[in-house]
Amino acid sequence: MLTIAKNIRFLRTQRKLSQEQLADELGITRSRIGSYEEGRSEPNIQLLITLSDFFKLPVDMLIKHDLAKAGKQPLIHVGQNRVLFPVMVDENNNDTIEVVSAKASAGYLNGYADPEYVEGLKRMNLPFIPSGKHRAFPISGDSMPPLGKGSYVVGKFVEDIKNLHSGQTYVLLTRNDGIVYKRVYNDLKKDKTLLLVSDNKSYEPYKVHAADVLEVWEYVCSINTGTYTENDLNLESIMQMLRQLQVELQDIRVGKAIQKRSG
Numbered sequence: 001m002l003t004i005a006k007n008i009r010f011l012r013t014q015r016k017l018s019q020e021q022l023a024d025e026l027g028i029t030r031s032r033i034g035s036y037e038e039g040r041s042e043p044n045i046q047l048l049i050t051l052s053d054f055f056k057l058p059v060d061m062l063i064k065h066d067l068a069k070a071g072k073q074p075l076i077h078v079g080q081n082r083v084l085f086p087v088m089v090d091e092n093n094n095d096t097i098e099v100v101s102a103k104a105s106a107g108y109l110n111g112y113a114d115p116e117y118v119e120g121l122k123r124m125n126l127p128f129i130p131s132g133k134h135r136a137f138p139i140s141g142d143s144m145p146p147l148g149k150g151s152y153v154v155g156k157f158v159e160d161i162k163n164l165h166s167g168q169t170y171v172l173l174t175r176n177d178g179i180v181y182k183r184v185y186n187d188l189k190k191d192k193t194l195l196l197v198s199d200n201k202s203y204e205p206y207k208v209h210a211a212d213v214l215e216v217w218e219y220v221c222s223i224n225t226g227t228y229t230e231n232d233l234n235l236e237s238i239m240q241m242l243r244q245l246q247v248e249l250q251d252i253r254v255g256k257a258i259q260k261r262s263g
Helices: 005-014 019-026 030-037 045-055 059-066 115-119 235-262
Strands: 096-101 122-124 134-139 151-157 168-174 178-187 191-198 206-209 212-222
Touching: 005 030, 005 045, 005 059, 019 030, 019 045, 045 059, 134 178, 134 212, 151 168
Parallel strands: 096 134
Antiparallel strands: 096 122, 134 151, 151 212, 168 178, 168 212, 178 191, 191 206
16 A cells, blocks of 8 residues: 555544545545545645645655554654654664764754654664653764763753753754754743853853754763763863752752742
8 A cells, every 4th residue: 555545544543534524624525535545546746735734744754654653652743844753662662762973963954854864863772761752962072061072962852942941951953053062041031042051161152043943852861982081071170060060959959949838
């Protein structure tokens, strides 16, 4: 059976629509829906566009990818006609993490929304990762010590940019800079921007407009595949990390105090 035939049936049943109900939504006859689902005919390009708009899926995904293989979980919708497949598992039913290698990262800005690019990413699994959609990104430069070349940050996908917590670290994909890993301060209510701050104070903070942020992944853990040099763990970087940890612990204490008073 053609992929598009299976996908029309899968998406219709997922929406709990009868063939007649879907036909009414698309402005065609029920018999045409039946013909498509049975593989006796194929929708023309105009109807493919209509299906794409109705189900909020790229045409490419409708005709080339078996959506039923994504599992019973609903697809995560991201923006207009783009989806993120739910958590994938290996043969032992362990959650897998998509790994953007240093080589693959060069094409991530152009390929992040391309199902074929994402399917080509390598995968790994870590037993302590919480539930959710995760991806690992390579780190370059020295703006976020002690992480540097040879390190990876594993992030959990953030569906709504408004849910970012000021002072925490995130991997962001932006239109102008591609993949960046920074400490983020949420100024969306003020001026629809995010302030990106490096832990290495040699780098100046800068703002990005919300419209230029394509993806956000919340820090979960880091993996170092390289070795440290004496300069990587100098006294200044250690003191900086300790000062930041103290600030974060203070924020936690304040948050707990507020919860107790409100409770």
